Amino acid sequence: MPAPRGAIVEVTLTNGQQVSHYTKFPPGTKENPLSTEEINAKARELMVPVLGTKKAQQLIAAINDLENLSDVRELRAMISSP
Numbered sequence: 001m002p003a004p005r006g007a008i009v010e011v012t013l014t015n016g017q018q019v020s021h022y023t024k025f026p027p028g029t030k031e032n033p034l035s036t037e038e039i040n041a042k043a044r045e046l047m048v049p050v051l052g053t054k055k056a057q058q059l060i061a062a063i064n065d066l067e068n069l070s071d072v073r074e075l076r077a078m079i080s081s082p
Contacts, residue, residue: 062078
């Protein structure tokens with residue numbers, strides 16, 4: 001059963017015209033999943049202020065290539081603050 005996250009956005013423009021848009025399945029729901037690139041961008045946006053650009057990029061790259069990580073403990077250094 002889909003999650004009830006759809007929404008109608010209605011806007012009245014300065015000229016009085018009204019426009020609306022209905023999104024049944026917003027991005028990020030199982031019915032409309034984000035692409036790897038979109039997930040990476042969202043993760044980067046959240047992590048850079050905490051970890052810095054370099055560590056955030058390293059962590060994203062490591063997670064995207066997790067099957068080739070020799071030891072998951074390598075991630076520990078990447079998630080600590082600069």
